[in-house]
Amino acid sequence: MKFVLLTIAYFLARVSAAQSVFASDCPSDSPESCTTSNSASCCFEAPGGVLLQTQFWDYSPATGPSDLFTLHGLWPDNCDGTYQQFCDNSVTIPNDGSTIQDILVNQFNDQGLYDNLSNVWKDINGNDRSLWAHEWNKHGTCINTINPSCYSNYQTHEDVYDYYKTLYNLYESLPTYQWLVNAGITPSNSKTYTYDQIQQALSSNFGQDVYFKCDSNNAINEIWYFHHIKGSLLQHNFVPIAPLSNSNCPSSGILFPPKSGSGGGGDDDTPAPKPTTTTTSGPAPTGVPSAGYIDLSGKPGCLISNGKYYTSGTCATYHFAESSFGGVTITSSKGGCGVNSSTKEFTCSSSVDASQNQFQIKNGNIGFGGNYDWCLGSSSGSGSTAQTAVKLSDGSCSSFKLNPVSK
Structure with missing residues (x-):
């Protein structure tokens, strides 16, 4: 019996090794x-x-x-x-x-x-x-x-x-x-x-x-x-x-334009265009308020402080800040806002690290990871007091936009 178990263990180890291809050993004809x-x-x-x-x-x-x-x-x-x-x-x-x-x-x-x-x-x-x-x-x-x-x-x-x-x-x-x-x-x-x-x-x-x-x-x-x-x-x-x-x-x-102060590359003495800055994570955000509400395009109501959709009551105030190297962080009174990695739901709480959940705001729309389409998810409660999750669209639902509205 001991010999049989050792043989099986050896065979499994060989199979495992054959299946474990390290990055340095990938075939030249990899797809x-x-x-x-x-x-x-x-x-x-x-x-x-x-x-x-x-x-x-x-x-x-x-x-x-x-x-x-x-x-x-x-x-x-x-x-x-x-x-x-x-x-x-x-x-x-x-x-x-x-x-x-x-x-x-x-x-x-x-x-x-x-x-x-x-x-x-x-x-x-x-x-x-x-x-x-x-x-x-x-x-x-x-x-x-x-x-x-x-x-x-x-x-x-x-x-x-x-x-x-x-x-x-x-x-x-x-x-x-x-x-x-x-x-x-x-x-x-x-x-x-x-x-x-x-x-x-x-x-x-x-x-x-x-x-x-x-x-x-x-x-x-x-x-x-x-x-x-x-x-x-x-x-x-x-x-x-x-x-x-x-x-x-x-x-x-x-x-x-030549780089200002470089003294080279230009062909004339015409003043350079006014200074401009460049963000470091894609197109520059436009229409980023410092604080405001978040509305859903074509729908009544807005988001409350935990990131859920609510059709009645008071809209939450969200704070928007452009990050040092591009992207926009969003926070509410509940804490940082982000997108749950498994459910893809927008959520705000003290356990969310806003710095690692950078959104984009482009043409007045809020996006995450380059996706600007959102859908409604699961709901809790009923009637006008129901709270409904908002999640990134996967293309299989009726989508809408999230819009920041300045206070």
Whole structure:
């Protein structure tokens, strides 16, 4: 009997080992993300199968070298354009980025990577390390193929190091400034360019159309390169794809201002456009009140302080604050507001960390993870005093918008 049990145990161990493929051992012909229904594994990125490499052109005040679009981050968006955020608190690092130099230089002996990132990964307010930490905590923790379980001999923070190394290498392969200049698109305070000129300069090098965004001056200020990926992030097998977002830039009259105070790149002495700022997590929120109610489009009533829908009584006052690196936090008298990871319901309580539940407010609508459609969920009580949950739409229900209304 003992021999039989040992034989069974050995067989099960061999089967388990055969099924455990670490990220470094993924086959070269791994399927491309978002093209199959494969479940998430160390060799298949899901649900965040669209990898965005994002860059900024902050020109006033000038941020970063005068001849570079600065690095922003690497975002794993879902295949439908929505996204997850702050996915794994067990691997986050301090928000101030105070441990990053130690991780890169002392733990993984990569002074070169740290120096390179210091040159190109810039925050407009000078909080560079905080930006780096934010990008890992919000986006990097959602990349499942570098989960600690995907390493054969995981070292603490190895996933953090690999994320930073990968995003820098990908950024280096996408020299936006050089591609534009090679096409005759150079920084100027007066000369303008067409959408087609910019798109052609970028897409002819990238292999797919590229998303670029303009600020209120019609000046180009963000570039997003969309990819699928084959296998693990560690294999760096990125596949360029067409953008899932539509540019807000006009068909003509697009500015490419030199970075103010750089003394280079401009072709005249025309004053630069008025200063503008750039958020660091997607399109800039518009119509963000400091405090107000939350209404449901086309429905009577509003949300009460716990985040539930109520058709009578007093509407709760919500407070809205734009986060340091983009996104909007929402709080009520009950505490922080967020979206429950399992039920997808909007909820507010003292147990919710608002900083890890960043919403978007765009065109007067509240969204979460890129989804601006909401539905009614389960109810408690009856009649006019019933409280009904509000949840993110999954496309199978009659949806509406959530609208912040200033007090």
